[in-house]
Amino acid sequence: MATIHDVALRAGVSPKTVSRVMNDHESVSAKTRERVRLAMQALDYHPNAVARGLRAQAAPAVGILMGDPSGGYQTRIHHALMVACLQNGRHLSAELVEGDLAGWQDRIRAFVTEGGIREMVLLPPECDFAPLKALLREHDVRCVLISPTSPDSLSPSIVMDDRAAAREVVEHLFSLGHERIGHIAGHPDHAASTLRRNGFNEAYAAAGKPRPDPALIVPGDFSFKGGLAGAQALLDMDDPPTAIFAANDDMAAATCMEAQRRGLKLPDDLSVVGFDDAPIAAAIWPSLTTIRQPFDQMTQRAITALNAWSANAALGKAAATILTQHSLVIRESTGPVRAG
Amino acid sequence: MATIHDVALRAGVSPKTVSRVMNDHESVSAKTRERVRLAMQALDYHPNAVARGLRAQAAPAVGILMGDPSGGYQTRIHHALMVACLQNGRHLSAELVEGDLAGWQDRIRAFVTEGGIREMVLLPPECDFAPLKALLREHDVRCVLISPTSPDSLSPSIVMDDRAAAREVVEHLFSLGHERIGHIAGHPDHAASTLRRNGFNEAYAAAGKPRPDPALIVPGDFSFKGGLAGAQALLDMDDPPTAIFAANDDMAAATCMEAQRRGLKLPDDLSVVGFDDAPIAAAIWPSLTTIRQPFDQMTQRAITALNAWSANAALGKAAATILTQHSLVIRESTGPVRAG
């Protein structure tokens, strides 16, 4: 494996000059630069990222915290982030977080101190955990939050308007004639859950309709199993809803499953809407009407924000909030309310 | 951030001694050892993994190549590997591979040379790509293959018996009275596809039945969309099968969707079996009968193999093949063939 020293030797310059050429630094004469370039090519030289990391006192990677992969939200973000990193010549280093924060604390500290991670992308629900953010701040880790509920004044945030999206879902159902709409809420730890529920309620007010029956809002946890329980509760009602808006696609899929088990025909007997446009949304029958988030754009912007921050250390103080555009994807799981 | 030097100062010893204590090396008197331990605790010292990596000429992480996350197979392995790494005090570093090998080659080379990755876990389909393995070998990267089709004499392999599993699927269908069974094959690039198809055929021979109608085997690609096309082809036949065995769960889910679109009642009108026990298998209605692979065990063993290899460099030469046990998970998508 060629080192900077070998290149220097071959090019007849000092290692420092090779370093300068690599980093487009300061003034190096065109002739020298060319000679160094040639030597690098001839030796198939690749700078050692670990050594750079030691010198720079930072790992050559952006950190990401990954929890439970079920639901696919996190998986899709992770994949999109890898693509974005690739395009920006960066690397991603993932650390597992499962269970409660207390359990992670040491691990995250180790991730940051031992692993030398100085930049991190935080996903829901971790992006909303104040103690975690405090811990990272304490270690001077630059964070970019993807989809936090309340943007952080100290970290750039890539957000989407969960409330507006939920309102659009309900308006779509209104337009199909549904009035009695059930809602299976998300995991109480995810702040997005509250936003979606609020959006659900607001749609009624915005349409000048009476406040929806509180019994139509049942708790959930974003899991398939939780969705099953929620759907059962709603469909067991004496006066069941004609449409159900689940706070994510997994629970919506569970709702479809439960309804079909009971012999209901979708969407004729029941309309179902999810949230996230997870792969499962298009993989079940009927395919799910849902809200799509622009992951590619979000992750691309997250990395861009980190780049900008690196380029200008002052940026952290005026953390930007970047709003991304969601969209309602209408598929087969929603239809007009049945007459009668 | 405390360094080894700070600890040494506080403990009144040399940095080297602190290093020895950390690595349980050679002889350090109990008293000194204790003093160093105390100093480490007092300073909340954590060794810098980047510096260690530079010294050791290796990144402090195990590499993994990740392609398209759809289907969830890779995602689940990745998650299980993170858990296994955590338990073994290691880290995982993922690199994206999409498109053809030619495109990756440089990236993987950079991953290995710049990133300093010296150990890697290879998943399907990459674990079956000879040029990739040659490239990695050339750079002295220790690889463990998860589920390769033909174990590699130079790398430990964690395998499962795809053929036997496929046979079990067909035998299960036989036991329910099905004779006319369709098969949607997997992606031709994945060697497992062939194994599963062979297992499918072998089951007929093993049961003393005539060779299945070749028209009942249609091509697929492991994607939901491909499954849809396969199911359409099978269900459009003049004499459609009474059961369909798809080479993975995504295609099985697609088969269910297509069948339901056509008004078929599952499993009464059609039995469906998948492969992998992906989350979607339990998330659709009817839930899928499928083959489960023991991911936790597989990944745990992969890391164990790397540990053993590190401990004894000679191991690489006598690469072990570790067989893991799959199981048939019977759910709601399979039932007795309808009389008539």
Place this chain on the structure above:
DNA sequence: CCACCGCATGACATCGCTGTCGGACTGAGC
């Protein structure tokens, strides 16, 4: 002709850790 300046480049130290080598000390044996 000298003082001075700016550009291109190199020498050296350093990031945190660990392998190598050798030194200091202990105690046993003569």
Place this chain on the structure above:
DNA sequence: GCTCAGTCCGACAGCGATGTCATGCGGTGG
């Protein structure tokens, strides 16, 4: 008292890159 072996430990160098500072050079102005 001296040697020798063994134990415990430290000085030093070096992994590969880069920041800091110094140096040599040619050119400009007085």
